[in-house]
Amino acid sequence: MDISESHSVCDEVLASIEGVVVGEREFFERLLVGALARGHVLLEDVPGTGKTLTARSVAQALGLSFNRIQFTPDLLPGDVTGVDVYREDERSFEFQRGPVFANVVLADEINRAPPKTQAALLEAMEEGQVSVDGDTYDLPEPFFVIATQNPIEQEGTFRLPEAQIDRFTIKTTMGYPERTGELELLDRREERDEQSPTVTPVTDRATVASMQDAVETVTVHGSIKEYIVDIARATRQNDSVETGVSPRGIQRLYEAVRARAVVRGREYAVPDDVKQLARSAYAHRVVLTTDAKVRGVTKESVVDGILDRLEVPDDPAATAGEAA
Numbered sequence: 001m002d003i004s005e006s007h008s009v010c011d012e013v014l015a016s017i018e019g020v021v022v023g024e025r026e027f028f029e030r031l032l033v034g035a036l037a038r039g040h041v042l043l044e045d046v047p048g049t050g051k052t053l054t055a056r057s058v059a060q061a062l063g064l065s066f067n068r069i070q071f072t073p074d075l076l077p078g079d080v081t082g083v084d085v086y087r088e089d090e091r092s093f094e095f096q097r098g099p100v101f102a103n104v105v106l107a108d109e110i111n112r113a114p115p116k117t118q119a120a121l122l123e124a125m126e127e128g129q130v131s132v133d134g135d136t137y138d139l140p141e142p143f144f145v146i147a148t149q150n151p152i153e154q155e156g157t158f159r160l161p162e163a164q165i166d167r168f169t170i171k172t173t174m175g176y177p178e179r180t181g182e183l184e185l186l187d188r189r190e191e192r193d194e195q196s197p198t199v200t201p202v203t204d205r206a207t208v209a210s211m212q213d214a215v216e217t218v219t220v221h222g223s224i225k226e227y228i229v230d231i232a233r234a235t236r237q238n239d240s241v242e243t244g245v246s247p248r249g250i251q252r253l254y255e256a257v258r259a260r261a262v263v264r265g266r267e268y269a270v271p272d273d274v275k276q277l278a279r280s281a282y283a284h285r286v287v288l289t290t291d292a293k294v295r296g297v298t299k300e301s302v303v304d305g306i307l308d309r310l311e312v313p314d315d316p317a318a319t320a321g322e323a324a
Contacts, residue, residue, distance in 0.1 A: 001210035003218070007265035009211060010036075012202045016061040020199050021054050022181040022188075023174055029263055030172050030280060031058055031146070035104075035208070036215050037259040039169025039252060040125050040145040042110075042284065047150060049174045055106040055146040056199075062208050063201035064103035065140065071113035077120035081130040082137075095132065100124050103140050103205060107147035114158055121145065125167045142208050162243070162287060169252045170277070171284035211262070218258040219268040223313035227274050228253050232282065234306040240292035241302060245285045253281040271312050279303050 001009075010032060017028050031054070034041040043051050052068065059066035069080060082098035099105065100121070110118060124130050128139050147168070149160070165171075177185065203211075229250055236244030257273040264273075283299040 001207065001214055003214050003262055003267050004265065006036075006211040006214040006262050009203050009207065010263045010265075013061045016199050016202050017054070017057045020057050021050055022177045022185050023050065023054065026276075027172065027174055028054075028058075029260070030170055030277075032263055033256050033259040033277070034146075034170045035062065035142065035144045036212055036262060037169055037252070037255040038142065038212055039255060040147070040167060042165070042168040042171040043146060043148045043174060044151045044171060045148070045174045049176065051146075051148045051174060052106060052108060054174065055104065055148075058146070059104035060199035061202050062104070063204040064142070064144075064208065066104045066106070067099040067102035068106040068108055069099050070108050071110050071117070073112060073114065075113045075117050077117050078132070080117060080120045081124070081132055084133050095135065095137065097137070098130075100130060101137075101139060103142055103208075104144050104146065107145055109149060110147040111149040111158055111160055115161060118158065118160060118164055121147075122164060122167065140205075142205070142212060162285075165284050166246055166248055168284065169256055170280045172280045215255070215259045215262050217267070218261045220254065220258060221268070221313075221316040223316070224257070224269050224271060224274060225254070227271060227310070227313050228257065228278075230310055231274070231278055231303070231306055234310065235282065235286050235302060238302055238306070240288055240295075240297045241286055242289045243287035245282050249282055249285045253277060256281055268316060270315050272315075275307060275312070278307060 013032060014025060014028050018025065021028075031041055035058070045051055056066055056068070078098065080098050080100050082096050082101070084093040085096045087094050107121060120130075124139055124143070125145055128141065128143050129136050130139065232245035232250045232253075235241055238244070253274070256277050257269045260273045260277060261267070261269045279300055283303045286299040286302055288297060288299060288302070
């Protein structure tokens with residue numbers, strides 16, 4: 001599947017999701033970018049904005065299997081990955097797969113589970129496999145985690161460790177719909193009989209894998225690569241930052257930039273791909289100093305400030321046109 005074909009499928013997927021979920025197209029694009037970039041997405045938003053419906057709709061539109069895991073303080077690692085069950089009739093152990101064995105996994109309120117259970121997802125997110133009692137089991141491909149957490153409720157929660165946060169390609173927020181969007185929600189609810197709307201599958205697992213392969217063919221000009229690296233390096237030199245963006249973060253933004261080019265129907269990346277995704281791909285990886293937190297500095301403001309200061313490279317497509 002080439003980039004043009006992938007772009008057409010992306011448009012159909014986005015239209016299918018928008019037919020069920022009320023939200024900004026840019027937000028849905030970011031979710032699709034995360035999937036095509038073989039990454040994972042962290043949604044931080046207040047309850048009731050449609051995070052669960054969105055995750056399920058993305059899976060349905062892509063024609064992928066979907067499991068939701070409700071993270072709670074008493075959730076055990078085995079409840080996520082699966083456990084060995086003794087079969088008395090055969091006098092042997094059989095591995096019972098956990099809910100993580102799906103193409104799209106919604107880790108709902110991930111910060112409500114203790115660190116040991118959160119860590120059960122680390123290997124899955126990074127390696128596409130889980131290890132249980134010395135045995136390793138491959139997860140289905142593609143594998144895409146959408147995790148959610150509530151930004152306003154901290155009681156009974158466990159902060160995600162930096163190592164886990166770094167595994168998310170993108171951290172974003174859905175936000176409240178516009179007034180017209182909330183009115184549309186009521187109109188849609190009035191016109192349907194079922195409590196939960198469903199999305200008609202647009203594609204399938206094999207096609208999604210082909211679209212991920214198409215991302216690998218996107219051309220990224222050297223100046224844009226430098227732009228990606230320079231933004232990350234600037235976070236490490238910022239007085240408000242204790243720990244800047246990691247090399248893994250640089251690679252993840254690069255992958256996301258290529259995926260966004262495919263979603264937008266281009267065979268090449270442009271500087272705007274970087275500007276639109278840098279905040280979502282870099283801010284959650286930044287660790288602020290104590291003084292910066294006291295002064296009310298936010299991670300997002302640090303990245304925004306760097307984007308404002310750094311010179312934006314020329315659009316390679318425009319440069320090529322002038323040369324011709």
